[in-house]
Amino acid sequence: MFPSTKNLLRTVAVACILPAGLMGCKASGNQSPGAASQPPVMNAAASAPPQTADDAPPPEKTGGFDGKRAFAHVVKQVGFGPRPSGSQALVHLQDYLQSELKSYGCNVETDSFGADTPVGRLPMKNFLVKIPGEKPGVILLGTHYDTLLKDNFVGADDAGSSTAVMLELARLLCPQRGNYAVWIAFFDGEEAMKQWSDTDSRYGSRQMAARLSASGEIKKIRAFLLADIVGGRKAQFLRESSSTPVLIDLVWNTSAKLGYSALFVNDTTAAQDDHDSFLKRGVPAVDVIGDFMNNGYWHTPQDSLDKISPKTLAIVGHVFLESVKQLQSK
Numbered sequence: 001m002f003p004s005t006k007n008l009l010r011t012v013a014v015a016c017i018l019p020a021g022l023m024g025c026k027a028s029g030n031q032s033p034g035a036a037s038q039p040p041v042m043n044a045a046a047s048a049p050p051q052t053a054d055d056a057p058p059p060e061k062t063g064g065f066d067g068k069r070a071f072a073h074v075v076k077q078v079g080f081g082p083r084p085s086g087s088q089a090l091v092h093l094q095d096y097l098q099s100e101l102k103s104y105g106c107n108v109e110t111d112s113f114g115a116d117t118p119v120g121r122l123p124m125k126n127f128l129v130k131i132p133g134e135k136p137g138v139i140l141l142g143t144h145y146d147t148l149l150k151d152n153f154v155g156a157d158d159a160g161s162s163t164a165v166m167l168e169l170a171r172l173l174c175p176q177r178g179n180y181a182v183w184i185a186f187f188d189g190e191e192a193m194k195q196w197s198d199t200d201s202r203y204g205s206r207q208m209a210a211r212l213s214a215s216g217e218i219k220k221i222r223a224f225l226l227a228d229i230v231g232g233r234k235a236q237f238l239r240e241s242s243s244t245p246v247l248i249d250l251v252w253n254t255s256a257k258l259g260y261s262a263l264f265v266n267d268t269t270a271a272q273d274d275h276d277s278f279l280k281r282g283v284p285a286v287d288v289i290g291d292f293m294n295n296g297y298w299h300t301p302q303d304s305l306d307k308i309s310p311k312t313l314a315i316v317g318h319v320f321l322e323s324v325k326q327l328q329s330k
């Protein structure tokens, strides 16, 4: 995503605060914090690792959403290394997405296409999970899964976190049948290859929106809930001003009811993101996006695994699950 012009003044301020010599702290692949060395024989109370602020709540408290599983998906993605569109690392992630979704029993459609970008024509792939419903109408959820083309950028939060949340949502939702169909989109090529513009960004979501327009299916989409940068330890979510007001209210009222008002605050921000590809074609959409302008690591090599909280992932997953329930009842 990219800040809209409203945010540019803040961009300048943030850029000045950032340390000049950005240290390349590449995330270490496959360790989950705190799980390392427990003595083999101890009683249950003593051997339980201490609860920390970032531990995921038990799934029964977040509608079944398992923050630990989601966190493991972030670890996996970061382990593939930087994952820009067209890279071999992204092919590894594509294989991982497909095998995970298949193991959940999801029906997945794949669209392979070529995108003309300022760095040449790149092979890209969108995935669309389709869960049938009883009535006509579709609730669309989505994320991008590519990372910014930049040295040492492993994108734990952008877009490891939202990709992880959508995988965990797919595990829970694929076996369910609601009033309306639920589709879950995994977009390639959200990031700009050189400089964010309408033609250098959102390659995957523009492709999917165009295809769904051509087939007429886009008219069936009642709501599009997009997630991006949703895993930070200190994440806050601001109302994104280009999003559809009734959907912002739906998500924010849901989060308040669940007790998450400290994360879902009432300030506003403005972001250009994959929701634009659908808003431009008349689909109501909301971008649930962490406050990237102020997280201190957006689009830098510091967007690494240590920034990610299983608890934040679980809260966002819970909010998405409850928001889908609300949309299913309308």
Ligand SMILES: [Zn+2]
Pocket (backbone or CB within 6 Å): 001, 148, 158, 191, 299
């Ligand atoms: Zn980004």
